[in-house]
Amino acid sequence: MAVIGSIRKRAGLLIGIIAFALIAFILSDLLNSNSSLLSGGAETDVAIIKGEKIDVRDFESDVNELIESYKRNNQVATVEQEIVEQIREQAWSDMVNERLLGSQYKQIGLHLGPAELFDMFTGQNPPPQIRQAFTDPATGQFNPANVVNFLRGLDQQEPAVRLQWLEFEKGIQKDLIRQKYNQLISKGIYVTSEEVKRFNKSTNGAFTADYIVLDYTTIPDSEVEVSDEEIKSKYNEVKKNFKREASRKIEYVSFDITPSDQDRAEAKKYIDDRTEEFRTSDDDSLFVVLNADSKWDNTYKAKGTLSPMIDSIMFSADVGTMVGPYEENGVFKLAKLYDRINYPDSVKVRHILFSWQGAERANPQVTRTPQEARVLADSIYKIVKEDVSLFDQYARTYSDGPTKNVGGDLGWAKEGQFTPAFNDFVFQKKTGAVGFVQTEFGFHVINITGQSGGSPRVRVAVVDRLIEPSSETFEYHYGLANEFSGKNRDAASFDAAVKEMNLAVRTADNIIETAKTIPGIDAARPLVRWAYEGNRKPGDVSKVFSFDDTYVVAKLVSATEKGIADIESVRTELEVLVKKDKKAEILSEKIRAAGSNNINE
Template structure:
C-alpha cells in the first residue's frame, strides 16, 4: 500500500516522464530513419519521382506468390512484381509525356478482341455483344470482389492498348529505308581479297608487360558505365547441423522395433504390426506418412528392400531399416501374379453435378448409368462396335476418335476403381466402372508380362534429434560463435573440425546462399549499417545453425581495382603489347614488316563487312573495316586488332551488282526491330533515377 500511495502522489511527475520518453523514442526514430523521400518507410521505391507504395506492392507480392504455387519463394514473386511495376511506371511517364490516351472506341475494340471467344458475352449467333458486357458489369456492381476484378481487367486492357500504341510509335521511328537496305546488301555481298601480315600479341610474354594498380584505376574511371556495381558483401560461414546422434538413431530403432509385436500398456494389450488385421489403420496411426495402396514389382521397390521383399510371404515383416533420416518397417500384406502393364479402352459417360463435367452436360446420374449399362450390353454382344460407339457417345475428347484407346499403363496409374477393373479382369472383359469422372464402359484389351507383385504396408518414422542432442548442438554453435568473435574465424573453424565456406559478391536483394539455401536474414544482417567487416553472428536455420562472418562490404559505385583486375588487365596488357610491337617494326611494306618480325605473309579471299572473319586470324572487325576503306592495290597502316597488330594490302575489290529492289534487305533489318519492346524498357530503366528500398522490407 505504501508503494501505491507513493505512485499516486507522484502521478503527474510520472506522466511527464513517460511523455518525455515517448517523445525521445519518436525523435530517435525520425533521426535514425530520416524523413526524406528515400527514407520513407511506406515507399518501396521511387522511380523518377514516382513513389511505389509499400502496402500495394506487398499485396501484389502475396497474390503473385499464391498464383505461382506452393514451391514459389517470396524472392521470386517479389522480383516478378518489381519488374512489372517498374515497367508500368516507366512506360506511364512516356504515355503522359507524349499525351497518349485510350479512347472509348479503342477500349471497346481491345475488349472485343479479348472477350470474343467468351461464351458469356456472345449472342445467339455466337458473336461478341457489347450489351451483354454492360449487363454483366451492372450485375456485379454490388459485389466488391467481382467488380474489383473487373476494374483490374479494364486497367490491364488499357495498359496493353497504351503499350501497343507506344511501341508502334517507337517501331515506326526505327523503320529502315531503302538506302539502308542497299547498304546492308553491300555489307553482305561486297567482297575483297587481301594480303596481310599479323604480328600476334602472344609474341610478347604476359610477364614482360606489367600493368599497375594505378593504371587499372585510371581505366575504370575513364569507363565508368562498364564497371559500375551495386552494393555487395562477402561472407564466410560454418554450418552446424542439428542431426540425430548415434544414440538417437539407436533409440529410434528400438522404438520402431517395439511396434512389431503386441505389447501391454496400462494393463491393455496393444496389437502389434505383426498381428494386426487392419494394416492400413495401423500405418496411419503409427507412421509419419499415410498408407499407400499400390502394387509393387521388383523393379519398383527402392533399396534396401528391393532384394528382400519380393521373395517374402504374406504377413512377413522386414525391418527396422534406415532410409535417409527415417526408420522403416515394411510388411507384405498381399502377393499376386499381375501384369506389369495393361492396354485398355473406354467410353466415358458424364452426368450433371460432376466437377469434371462441363456445363453442357445435362443428363442425370441415373440416366448416365442407364446409358453406360446399355452400351456395355451392346458391346458384350458384338465387341467390334466399340470404336463406333466411342466416337458417338464418349465424352473423353482426348481419345474418342481413337476408339477410346487408353494405351498401356502400369498398376496404380489410373484412378483406383478403373485400375482394379483392368488389372483384376481377364483380357476381353467389358464392364461399367464408376469413378469421379463419371461412368466408364471399359474393356481390357491386353495384359503383358504377368509376374509376382506385392502390396506392402510401411511404417515410416523420422529420426529426430533428442533434447540432449539439440542442447549439445546449440552449445557447440554458441561456443564457436564466441570463439570466432575473439579469434580468427577460419582458424577457429579448423580447430573445431568445421569447414569455413566463403560466399562472395552477394547482392542486397539476393535470397539464396550456396549450401544454406534461401535465407534473407543473413543477407539483410550483412547489409545493415551497424554491421561491420569482421562481425560474427549466429543464425537459426532449418536443420541447424549458421555462424557467419562479414568479410567484405562494398558500397554502390565503381568496382575496386582487385575486382576489375581480371577484366581490365588483359585490355591494358594488349594495348601495351601493341605499342611494343609497333616500336619494333621496321620497313614500310608488308614484306619488310614480315621480315622484321619473323612472320609470314598470308592471304584471305572473299572477306565481307557483314562477317569480318579473316581465315587464319579469326574475327577482326577493325582490320576488315580498315581494309574496306582502301582501293585495290592500296595498303593500310598498322592496325591494332583483336589478336595482334596487322598491316593489310587490298588485292581486289569485288562489288556486288546493283539490284532493282532492296525490299528484302529492308525487311531483314526491320525484323531486327521485333525486340524493340524489351530494348525500350531496358533503355528507360538504364536512364531512370531509381531509388530501390525493397531490401528494407524483404
C-alpha cells in the same frame, strides 16, 4: 495515327521500363523489412514508382495473394522458399508494370472490355492458354463450344473452381492488353530504306586488305619494365573502364543439425513398439495411415521397383509376410506384403459415361448437374452389375462418351492410356468386373471384357519413422552456434576459434546485393542482407542464421562499394596494359625500321 505517333515518340519508354525494373528489383529486397531508403518516405514506404509511394503492406498483400493462388493451383499446403522468392519477383514485376505501363494504357485509351475478352476466349484463334486448356487430348482439336459450355456452367462449379478460373482469366487479360500495347509499339517503329542499304553493305560487302601480325608474345615480359608513375598515368587514362558493382566477401562456419544418438534410439523404439501389432493387424492400410510418417501407397509395384532390401522377398513370400525393422536412408521401416495380383499388359474395356455441365470435354448439349449425373450413373450401375448383358443397350442409350454408338467399347489399351482412377480399376480388377468410377470427365460405369499377358505386381504396406533431430537437438546445436557467435565478435577471435575448434570454413566471394544463393547455402537472402547493412564493416561477425538443417555464423571479409576500383585493386591489370603499350612501341619501331611502305616487301 495520333495514337501511333504518340507511341512512336515514346519508343524509348520500353528501354526505360527495363532499366527501372532492374533498379527496382534491388529495392524489392527491402520489402522484407521496415527500412526506409527513400527520403521523405514513411517507415513502410520502400520505393517510389513514377511518383507513387509503395507501401510494403500493399506489396506483401500481393505476394500473399499469389502464394495462395499457387497453393490452390498446385494443391499444396506449403510453398518452398525458392518458389516464394520467385513469387515475390513476379509480384514486384507486376507492381512495376502496372504503374509504369498502366498509366500509358490509360493515356492512349487502351483497354480490353468484357465482350472483347469473351470473343477472344471463344473464337477460333484464342490465347494459347485457352487453347491448351480446352483442347481435346484424344483428337488434338480445339472446340470453342467447350469454352462456352464451361463459362455458362461456371456459376454451378465449386467456389474453388470459380476462383481458379477468375485468377486464370485475370492473368490472361493482363497478357492480352500487354500484347496489344507491344503490337502498337512495333507498328510505330520502322527501319528506313537507307538504313537497310547501309546494313546490307556492312554485312554483305566484300573488301580486300593486306596486313601483317606482330604478336605481343614475341617480346618477353622480362624485357619490359613498368614504373609506378606509368601505372598511375594508365590508371588515370582508363579508370572509367574499372567501374565495379557493389560486392561482398564472407567466410562462414556451419553447425549442422544432425540427429543425436538419443534421436535414433527414439525412432527405433517407435518402430519396435509397433512391430508385433503391425504383424497381426487385419487392417494394414488403416494401421499405416495412423502410424507411418509417409502416406499410404496404394499402387501396385513391378519387380525391380521396390527397395533392394525388400524387392526379392516381396515377390517370393506369402501375403502377410513382414520384413523389419530395418534402416534405409535415414528411416526405420517395417514392410508387409499387402496384396499380389497378375497385372495385365493390356485390357479391353467398355464404359458408359455420365457427364455434367462444365465437366472436362463435356458435350455442350449436356445440362445436368454433377448430383443429377451421379444419381443416374448409380442407378444404371446397379442394373448392369446385376445383368451385364444389358451393358451394350444402356451404353447406346445413356452414354455421353464418343463411343456411345458402339456400346461404349474402348477397345484394347495399354497401362497409362486412361485417366488415373479409370486406369487403376481396369488394370487391378479381373475380366468381367463391373465398376463405378468418377473422373474429371464424369461418372463411368465400367466393364472389363478382356485382359492379355501380365506379370506379378505387389502392394506393400510400409510403416516408417524418420530419424530426425528433436527439438532438444535443435536447441543444442543452436546453443553451440550462438556461443560461437557471442564469444567471437571480431575477425581475429573468429579465426582463432575456428582453428581451435577445427571447424570447416567456407568462402563466398563476389556476392552481389541481389544474390539469392551463395556457395553452400540456398535461400541465403537474410545473410546477404546482413552483409550489406549500412553500418557493416570488414571484420564484423554475424548473429546466428538458420538455413534448413544448419546454423551459420559468418564473418565479413571485405566490402567493395559501387564505383571505380582503387588503383591497388587493379594494379595487376594496369601492369598488363602498360606492358602492352610498351610492346606496341617496340613492334611499331621494328616496322618503321624496315623502311618500306609495302608490307609484301
